[in-house]
Amino acid sequence: MTVQRTLSILKPDATERNLTGAINAMFEKNGFRIVAQKRLRLTKEQAEGFYAVHKERPFYGELVSYMMSGPVVVQVLEKENAVQANRDLMGATNPANADEGTIRKTFAESIERNSVHGSDSLENAATEIKFFFTDAEIVG
Ligand code: ADP
Numbered sequence: 330m331t332v333q334r335t336l337s338i339l340k341p342d343a344t345e346r347n348l349t350g351a352i353n354a355m356f357e358k359n360g361f362r363i364v365a366q367k368r369l370r371l372t373k374e375q376a377e378g379f380y381a382v383h384k385e386r387p388f389y390g391e392l393v394s395y396m397m398s399g400p401v402v403v404q405v406l407e408k409e410n411a412v413q414a415n416r417d418l419m420g421a422t423n424p425a426n427a428d429e430g431t432i433r434k435t436f437a438e439s440i441e442r443n444s445v446h447g448s449d450s451l452e453n454a455a456t457e458i459k460f461f462f463t464d465a466e467i468v469g
């Protein structure tokens with residue numbers, strides 16, 4: 330196994346409920362290092378661009394407005410096998426299907442307001458990290 334980096338987003342439902350520390354405590358407890366981090370409000374262009382892969386899905390418009398509805402925290406997580414490890418810790422997209430102990434089972438409100446984003450492949454992780462961070466902003 331090799332050390333990887335993956336993009337994580339704490340979504341507006343998490344910032345709204347003041348859960349950024351509680352969620353990041355779960356990442357750190359599980360061995361992830363947060364090597365880059367910023368809090369921002371996504372513009373329409375950013376939200377649409379980030380989720381462009383879902384453009385044809387029926388929930389795309391709502392997803393874009395939801396992601397712009399409040400602050401988000403975008404961050405880079407580092408760990409061995411980080412991409413899959415983050416997906417495992419996040420749990421299923423729909424919190425109703427998420428395993429006990431996962432972030433989404435613990436905190437998510439619904440399939441849309443599911444508290445966290447995580448890259449789904451090493452290739453997408455690289456693209457998504459570049460979407461938000463320059464190399465100089467990532468400090469391992
Ligand atoms: P994941 O975030 O687990 O990778 P997807 O990439 O399939 O899930 O979807 C991206 C995001 O779109 C989800 O995290 C969730 O916020 C939202 N979403 C997914 N499916 C639905 C749905 N059926 N209805 C509303 N929102 C959805």
Ligand code: MG
Pocket residue numbers: 447449
């Ligand atoms: Mg996804």
